[in-house]
Amino acid sequence: MNRMNDTFRTGAVDMSHGGGGRAMAELIRDLFHRHLANPVLDQGHDAALFEVPAGRLVMSTDGHVISPLFFPGGDIGSLAVHGTLNDVAMAGARPLYMTAGFILEEGFPLADLERIVISMAKAAEDAGVPIVTGDTKVVERGKGDGVFITTTGLGVVPEGVRIAVDKARSGQAILLSGSVGDHGVAILSKRENLEFETEIRSDSAALHTLVAAMVDAVPGISVLRDPTRGGLASTLNEIARSARVGMELEEADIPVKPDVAAACELLGLDPLYVANEGKLICLCEAADAERLLAVMRSHPRGEEAALIGRVVEDENGMVRMRTGFGGQRVVDWLAGEQLPRIC
Amino acid sequence: MKYIDEFRDPGLARKLAESIAAEAAPDRHYYLMEFCGGHTHAIFRYGVQDLMPENVSFVHGPGCPVCVLPVRRLDDAVELAERHGVILCTYGDMMRVPGTKQRSLIRAKADGADVRMVYSTVDALKVARENPEREVVFFAIGFETTTPPTAVAILQAEAEGLTNFSVFCNHVLTPAAIGHVLGSPDPRDLEKVRIDGFLGPSHVSAVIGSKPYEAGAELYRKPVVIAGFEPLDVMQSVLMLIRQINEGRYEVENQYTRVVTREGNRKAQALVDKVMERRDAFEWRGLGTVPDSALKIRDCYAAFDAEKRFEVSEKASREVKSCECPAILRGAKKPTDCKLFGTVCTPENPMGSCMVSSEGACAAYWSYGRFREPDKSKEAAA
Numbered sequence: 001m002n003r004m005n006d007t008f009r010t011g012a013v014d015m016s017h018g019g020g021g022r023a024m025a026e027l028i029r030d031l032f033h034r035h036l037a038n039p040v041l042d043q044g045h046d047a048a049l050f051e052v053p054a055g056r057l058v059m060s061t062d063g064h065v066i067s068p069l070f071f072p073g074g075d076i077g078s079l080a081v082h083g084t085l086n087d088v089a090m091a092g093a094r095p096l097y098m099t100a101g102f103i104l105e106e107g108f109p110l111a112d113l114e115r116i117v118i119s120m121a122k123a124a125e126d127a128g129v130p131i132v133t134g135d136t137k138v139v140e141r142g143k144g145d146g147v148f149i150t151t152t153g154l155g156v157v158p159e160g161v162r163i164a165v166d167k168a169r170s171g172q173a174i175l176l177s178g179s180v181g182d183h184g185v186a187i188l189s190k191r192e193n194l195e196f197e198t199e200i201r202s203d204s205a206a207l208h209t210l211v212a213a214m215v216d217a218v219p220g221i222s223v224l225r226d227p228t229r230g231g232l233a234s235t236l237n238e239i240a241r242s243a244r245v246g247m248e249l250e251e252a253d254i255p256v257k258p259d260v261a262a263a264c265e266l267l268g269l270d271p272l273y274v275a276n277e278g279k280l281i282c283l284c285e286a287a288d289a290e291r292l293l294a295v296m297r298s299h300p301r302g303e304e305a306a307l308i309g310r311v312v313e314d315e316n317g318m319v320r321m322r323t324g325f326g327g328q329r330v331v332d333w334l335a336g337e338q339l340p341r342i343c
Numbered sequence: 344m345k346y347i348d349e350f351r352d353p354g355l356a357r358k359l360a361e362s363i364a365a366e367a368a369p370d371r372h373y374y375l376m377e378f379c380g381g382h383t384h385a386i387f388r389y390g391v392q393d394l395m396p397e398n399v400s401f402v403h404g405p406g407c408p409v410c411v412l413p414v415r416r417l418d419d420a421v422e423l424a425e426r427h428g429v430i431l432c433t434y435g436d437m438m439r440v441p442g443t444k445q446r447s448l449i450r451a452k453a454d455g456a457d458v459r460m461v462y463s464t465v466d467a468l469k470v471a472r473e474n475p476e477r478e479v480v481f482f483a484i485g486f487e488t489t490t491p492p493t494a495v496a497i498l499q500a501e502a503e504g505l506t507n508f509s510v511f512c513n514h515v516l517t518p519a520a521i522g523h524v525l526g527s528p529d530p531r532d533l534e535k536v537r538i539d540g541f542l543g544p545s546h547v548s549a550v551i552g553s554k555p556y557e558a559g560a561e562l563y564r565k566p567v568v569i570a571g572f573e574p575l576d577v578m579q580s581v582l583m584l585i586r587q588i589n590e591g592r593y594e595v596e597n598q599y600t601r602v603v604t605r606e607g608n609r610k611a612q613a614l615v616d617k618v619m620e621r622r623d624a625f626e627w628r629g630l631g632t633v634p635d636s637a638l639k640i641r642d643c644y645a646a647f648d649a650e651k652r653f654e655v656s657e658k659a660s661r662e663v664k665s666c667e668c669p670a671i672l673r674g675a676k677k678p679t680d681c682k683l684f685g686t687v688c689t690p691e692n693p694m695g696s697c698m699v700s701s702e703g704a705c706a707a708y709w710s711y712g713r714f715r716e717p718d719k720s721k722e723a724a725a
Binding site (some may be wrong): 258261262265268318320322323324325326327328329330332333335 | 344347351353356357387388389390391392393394574689690691701706709710711712713714
């Protein structure tokens with residue numbers, strides 16, 4: 001164990017770590033298994049074997065290629081856990097198990113890899129969802145960017161819950177669980193060519209306990225989505241287009257932290273298009289909105305929850321907004337890539 | 344946000360809207376050209392048009408640096424990156440502008456050219472320092488606002504002895520363009536373009552001052568109000584223009600006094616003058632060839648002039664047929680008059696430059712304002 005610890009302090013990933021030989025076995029044992037230990041993983045099989053409860057299962061997978069790997073409020077490890085847990089949770093599901101696949105670049109410091117794995121382990125433990133199997137590959141120097149992580153999550157939907165985008169209907173309320181743009185701005189503030197001083201931290205967080213409280217209070221929630229890449233604006237447009245409904249938003253009711261607003265102003269970005277990793281959008285019947293907001297606000301991940309608009313009839317799926325200034329405008333899809341490699 | 348929220352206050356906006364409605368004479372129409380894309384963007388983003396009476400219209404001007412760059416110059420930039428193998432540093436918007444046969448820098452990059460998005464000339468200099476064995480070219484575009492940083496970059500490169508850095512200079516001049524819009528209108532536009540006054544550039548004027556517009560205002564008898572980019576700035580400037588028009592005045596007034604002076608930033612002007620000089624003429628997309636409307640790098644800094652360091656081939660550059668960007672840039676047509684608008688041309692798949700930049704009129708119409716227009720797909724079906 002001591003020998004390996006020294007290696008982690010000073011060493012780097014080399015091709016043998018993916019070669020299938022002893023070096024790879026040691027890496028898996030002393031790093032991945034050690035930090036991510038749980039009964040299913042500890043079986044030591046290539047495939048995880050577990051019981052599943054009866055009901056509808058949900059599965060989701062997500063690749064993470066973020067740059068920089070470490071950022072205020074998280075790192076690629078915690079993000080890879082939160083991102084996938086949230087995708088599972090947005091089906092109203094309780095996440096049960098996760099898997100993790102690593103693509104490592106030759107030369108990547110083992111100390112950084114260990115930091116990332118420890119962060120993943122903590123995120124998984126906090127969420128109460130074990131990582132039950134994984135995979136490691138190494139690519140030559142210059143063929144990757146440090147580390148890429150792909151995670152898959154499996155969950156089960158509680159009886160009586162049916163969340164689906166086609167349930168969006170005119171008259172429903174649009175709720176948002178908190179301020180937008182935190183993740184994207186936190187990442188941007190650490191970009192090599194753009195560094196600026198800000199206190200903003202990524203909002204990267206697992207939302208499944210918030211979702212559990214919400215579906216428990218209002219099982220008839222219509223739609224849940226996490227506005228990640230493309231931000232709030234793009235996610236609302238996705239929903240509007242799929243469900244062939246329109247939306248009307250109130251700009252003044254959309255929470256944006258002052259620091260985020262200031263950074264966006266400086267960089268010419270619109271916070272509505274900047275990514276989030278710990279927020280959700282919920283569509284529900286107008287009559288349930290107040291009750292649901294109260295539930296959200298009493299949960300640590302939804303303290304700033306707000307009613308930001310309503311669903312209207314419009315088969316063209318246009319999202320409109322009354323501006324804080326008093327005029328009207330369209331809130332369109334994000335065109336192109338506002339900020340590459342943010343998750 | 345201090346110093347920002349004050350200029351977006353809805354209560355003040357309502358009061359200004361009331362004054363505009365009260366002072367705009369009901370028996371006439373006011374056509375106001377906002378020269379800058381920054382104003383176009385603000386008007387649409389904040390819904391300023393909704394606060395205007397029926398008889399006040401905005402005519403969108405050519406002040407979008409990405410939009411007015413002719414296809415030929417973009418094709419040259421693509422050639423620099425592809426054939427000469429340089430590291431081409433460019434502002435982000437320029438990446439997606441389609442050149443001849445829809446060839447853009449982003450496509451060239453996908454095919455292996457080394458095109459890098461930078462946020463400032465400082466980044467471009469850094470790239471040059473970090474890659475001493477490579478030629479690094481900064482693709483300089485923009486009006487007088489972005490010209491001083493380019494001049495500083497050249498002086499900095501000289502001071503550091505950076506021999507692998509050069510600038511592909513496409514800087515253009517605002518007063519010449521305003522004069523051209525008024526004084527040499529395209530014969531096709533006669534009686535189509537009506538302009539009663541100008542919302543003058545804000546950031547450009549911070550550099551050049553308000554003085555350079557005075558001769559044009561006098562010559563063409565059109566009022567100019569230098570306007571800030573915040574929505575309340577725009578509204579106050581509209582009110583100032585309406586007052587001038589009503590009183591038959593054609594002065595250069597300055598609404599944006601918190602930034603702009605009559606003389607401008609003399610230090611910035613001197614830096615630009617040291618490194619650059621006027622071209623006899625320059626081609627603008629939409630406006631055609633405009634005399635004295637652009638800058639080139641002086642001969643004494645030829646070592647930093649990409650046009651002198653690299654030979655670019657003669658080429659038959661062509662815009663997309665039936666793209667109305669040129670007429671839109673002259674204020675002769677609205678984006679919705681274009682057959683391509685919203686059908687084949689969208690921000691995801693732009694056919695013309697006005698759909699690329701957030702300051703372009705087409706992008707502003709499409710992204711913020713298209714609910715104001717009848718649905719074209721339905722019209723086509725009918």
